[in-house]
Amino acid sequence: MLLDCALVWPDGDGRLQMAAALRGAWASPLGLDAPLRQLLAGSDSGELGRMLAKLGVRPAANRKEQRLAALVEQHGDPARVAALVAQAPAATRELLGRRALEAPEQSGPVLFGTGRAEAGPGEQWAVERGLLVRDRHRYGPARMPAEVALALRGPDWRAPFVPVPPEVRSVPATGPDVEREAAAASMAFAAHAVSVLGVCAAAPPARLKAGGIGARELSRIGRAARCEEVPVRLVLEAAGAAGLLARDGERVTATAAYDTWAGEEPADQFAVLLRAWWALPLTPGGSRDEDGKALPALAGAPPCEDCVQARHGLLAAASRLPAGEGAAEPADLGALLVWLRPLADELPQDATPFATLVEEAELLGALALGAVSPLGAALLADDAEALADACRRLLPAASGSARFGSDLTAVVAGTPSARLFELLDSVADREAAGAASVWRFSPGSVRRALDAGHTPEALTTGLAAVAVGPLPQPLSYLIQDTARRHGRVRVVAAACVIHGQEPALLAELVAQRELGHLGLRQLAPTVLISRTPADRALAALRAAGYAPVAEEPDGSVRIERAGRHRAAGPVPAPRRPGGGTGTQRTDARAADAGTAVDLRALAGRLRSAPAELPEPDPYDGRPYASDTEEIIAGTARNLSFTDARQLAHAVDEGLPITIEYVATSGSATVRTLSRLGLDSPYLYAWCHLRDDERVFTLSRIHGVMPA
Known part of the structure; x- marks a missing residue:
C-alpha cells in the first residue's frame, strides 16, 4: 500500500526510502532512536576516549573522528553488544532490556558534560560504555542508540505488522432502533445546548489570565444548566466555532448570531452545532493534560489536523460494519480507528483508544448503538442538505406548551421554544433537561419574577397561555400569596437620614433648590433620606442657614467638642540609672534649654541643704x-x-x-x-x-x- 501511494520506494542498495512528509509525521516507526554517530555528534574526544577505555578498544588514532568510528564499529556488531551486555550488572541488564523495546522520547545530538541529576539504577554502567547516551544537562532519560536497540532485540525480532484490521464484535442494530437512539441523544444534546448557552448569555463566564474558561466557571455553568462537564465543553467549543460565543475583554459573551440562533427551531439549532463539531480542529472533550491537570475550554489551542482526521476516521470505521449491525463495545471502534489512522492523536486521559471521541459522537447522535446514524452518514457524505433533513426528521419542532402539575412542576416534552424557555426560567427553577425538561415553582422563584418587574396577573396569564389545560390551583395560590407579601417591606439605599419634629420644616428642606445636590427624598412627614454622607449634609444645611445636630447610632445627640491636639514634648537625653536628684535634673534641663542659672545661688542652696x-x-x-x-x-x-x-x-x-x-x-x-x-x-x-x-x-x- 505504501509503495502504491509512493510513500516508500526501493533504492539501488535494496533499502526502502521514505517520503520526507511521512518521516516528519512518523519520526520513529520502528520505535528506534537516532544512530550512535548522530547521538555522539556533540561529544568531545576525551569523552569518547573514556568510553573506548571502558570497552578495552584501541582506535587507530587519538583524534575524535577515529575514536567515534571505533565506537560505532564496536556497537555496530550485534554479537559484541550482546556479549558486553551479558557482563553488565543485573540492574543494567534489566534496564537495557526494557529500554530496547520502548519508543524514543527525544531526538537530536547529545552534548556531554557534568550534570546535576543522578543516573538511575544501572544506568551509569551503560552510559560509561556508550550503550546509553545522556544529555549534558541531564534533561530527560538517557537515550539508546538504534544499533544497540536492534542488537538487544535479537536476530529474530521483526517489526510489528498487522495486515488485517482488528475484529469488531457486533450486535444487531436495525435502522429504526438506531434512529430512535440517535433522536433521543440529539434531543438531549439540543436541550443541553440551549441551557448552556442561555446561562452564558445571562452571566458571561470569566476568562482565565492565560486564556480560556477555567474549571471553576465550567462547574458553575454545568450546575446552572444541569449537565455534565463533557457536554458543557462540547457545546462551548462548537458554539465558539459557529460564532455564537466570542471573547469580550475578560469574559466570553454571546454574539448577535446567538440571538438569531436562539429563535430558530431545535433541528436548525442542532445542525449548526453538529456542523461546527465536525470541523473542529480539536477534541472538545479533552479535559485533562498528560499530568492530569484540568484544561480550559475555548483556550484557542493550536489547530490539530489529526483530531479532525480521527473524528472522520471514527465514523468511517463504524461505517465498515455490515448493515443492521453495530459495535458491541465502543472500545472496539477505537481499536479499529488505531489501525485505520495510525497517525491520529489520542488523548492522554483516554483509558481505551479514542474513548472521549466515541463519547462525543454518541452524545451528538452521530453514533447510536455502535452504528452510524443518519446524522453521521450525512456528515460522512459532507451533504449539508441531507444533514438538515436528518435533523428535522429526528428532532421534533420546538414545544410551545407545558404540562403543569399540582406538585408545582412544569414538564416540557422535547425542546422548549425560546419564548417558553425564557418564561419558565424567569418564574421557576430548572431541575432537569434532556428529552424532557422539568421546572419547579417555589416562593423564591416566584419572588424572583416579581422582583424582575412581572405582575402576578401577567405571570398567571402568561403561564395559562402555554399550559395544557387549566393551571393547577396550588400554582395560582402560590403566585397570589407571594405577590401579597411582596413589597410589604422596602429597602432603600441612603447615605444619611434627616428627621425632625416639624413636617413643614422638612418639606421646606426638600423644596430648597440650593439643597438639591443632597438628593433629599421624603419618606414620611418627619423623615427625609439623603444620598449625601452625614458630615457633608450637615455642612450644607448649616451653610444654608439651618442649625441641624448630628446623632449617634443610639439616638443621642453627638457632642462636637473640638479635640485638643498637642505636639509631643522634647525627650530629655537618656540618663544612667542612679543619676542626680530631681532638682538637679530640673536645673540641668533648664541649662540645656538655654535658661540662665545663678550658680552662686545654686551653690548656696547646696551648702545649706542637709546632707543626702x-x-x-x-x-x-x-x-x-x-x-x-x-x-x-x-x-x-x-x-x-x-x-x-x-x-x-x-x-x-x-x-x-x-x-x-x-x-x-x-x-x-x-x-x-x-x-x-x-x-x-x-x-x-x-x-x-x-x-x-x-x-x-x-x-x-x-x-x-x-x-
Whole structure:
C-alpha cells in the first residue's frame, strides 16, 4: 500500500526510502532512536576516549573522528553488544532490556558534560560504555542508540505488522432502533445546548489570565444548566466555532448570531452545532493534560489536523460494519480507528483508544448503538442538505406548551421554544433537561419574577397561555400569596437620614433648590433620606442657614467638642540609672534649654541643704518603703531607684506624674499621666497627651518627673 501511494520506494542498495512528509509525521516507526554517530555528534574526544577505555578498544588514532568510528564499529556488531551486555550488572541488564523495546522520547545530538541529576539504577554502567547516551544537562532519560536497540532485540525480532484490521464484535442494530437512539441523544444534546448557552448569555463566564474558561466557571455553568462537564465543553467549543460565543475583554459573551440562533427551531439549532463539531480542529472533550491537570475550554489551542482526521476516521470505521449491525463495545471502534489512522492523536486521559471521541459522537447522535446514524452518514457524505433533513426528521419542532402539575412542576416534552424557555426560567427553577425538561415553582422563584418587574396577573396569564389545560390551583395560590407579601417591606439605599419634629420644616428642606445636590427624598412627614454622607449634609444645611445636630447610632445627640491636639514634648537625653536628684535634673534641663542659672545661688542652696544619703541599691536586699515601690523597682528596669520611688509615691498617693515613654515602634514621647493604677507589668492611667485612657508597660518607662 505504501509503495502504491509512493510513500516508500526501493533504492539501488535494496533499502526502502521514505517520503520526507511521512518521516516528519512518523519520526520513529520502528520505535528506534537516532544512530550512535548522530547521538555522539556533540561529544568531545576525551569523552569518547573514556568510553573506548571502558570497552578495552584501541582506535587507530587519538583524534575524535577515529575514536567515534571505533565506537560505532564496536556497537555496530550485534554479537559484541550482546556479549558486553551479558557482563553488565543485573540492574543494567534489566534496564537495557526494557529500554530496547520502548519508543524514543527525544531526538537530536547529545552534548556531554557534568550534570546535576543522578543516573538511575544501572544506568551509569551503560552510559560509561556508550550503550546509553545522556544529555549534558541531564534533561530527560538517557537515550539508546538504534544499533544497540536492534542488537538487544535479537536476530529474530521483526517489526510489528498487522495486515488485517482488528475484529469488531457486533450486535444487531436495525435502522429504526438506531434512529430512535440517535433522536433521543440529539434531543438531549439540543436541550443541553440551549441551557448552556442561555446561562452564558445571562452571566458571561470569566476568562482565565492565560486564556480560556477555567474549571471553576465550567462547574458553575454545568450546575446552572444541569449537565455534565463533557457536554458543557462540547457545546462551548462548537458554539465558539459557529460564532455564537466570542471573547469580550475578560469574559466570553454571546454574539448577535446567538440571538438569531436562539429563535430558530431545535433541528436548525442542532445542525449548526453538529456542523461546527465536525470541523473542529480539536477534541472538545479533552479535559485533562498528560499530568492530569484540568484544561480550559475555548483556550484557542493550536489547530490539530489529526483530531479532525480521527473524528472522520471514527465514523468511517463504524461505517465498515455490515448493515443492521453495530459495535458491541465502543472500545472496539477505537481499536479499529488505531489501525485505520495510525497517525491520529489520542488523548492522554483516554483509558481505551479514542474513548472521549466515541463519547462525543454518541452524545451528538452521530453514533447510536455502535452504528452510524443518519446524522453521521450525512456528515460522512459532507451533504449539508441531507444533514438538515436528518435533523428535522429526528428532532421534533420546538414545544410551545407545558404540562403543569399540582406538585408545582412544569414538564416540557422535547425542546422548549425560546419564548417558553425564557418564561419558565424567569418564574421557576430548572431541575432537569434532556428529552424532557422539568421546572419547579417555589416562593423564591416566584419572588424572583416579581422582583424582575412581572405582575402576578401577567405571570398567571402568561403561564395559562402555554399550559395544557387549566393551571393547577396550588400554582395560582402560590403566585397570589407571594405577590401579597411582596413589597410589604422596602429597602432603600441612603447615605444619611434627616428627621425632625416639624413636617413643614422638612418639606421646606426638600423644596430648597440650593439643597438639591443632597438628593433629599421624603419618606414620611418627619423623615427625609439623603444620598449625601452625614458630615457633608450637615455642612450644607448649616451653610444654608439651618442649625441641624448630628446623632449617634443610639439616638443621642453627638457632642462636637473640638479635640485638643498637642505636639509631643522634647525627650530629655537618656540618663544612667542612679543619676542626680530631681532638682538637679530640673536645673540641668533648664541649662540645656538655654535658661540662665545663678550658680552662686545654686551653690548656696547646696551648702545649706542637709546632707543626702547615697541612693540605696534596689537589688542589695534592703527593704522598700512600700510594696508598690518594690513591684515597680523589680519591673521597671530602665528606671533609677529614685525614679521608681517617685513613680510608686505617685501611684500610692494618686498624684499626677510625667514620664518618658518609648513605644514598641521605637518612638519616644513625654506624657503627663493621672488617675494611676498599677497592675504589674502594666500601668493604667489617663494620658493627657492623647486625652484618653491608656495602658503603659513599666519596662518601657525610661524616666519620671514631677507633673
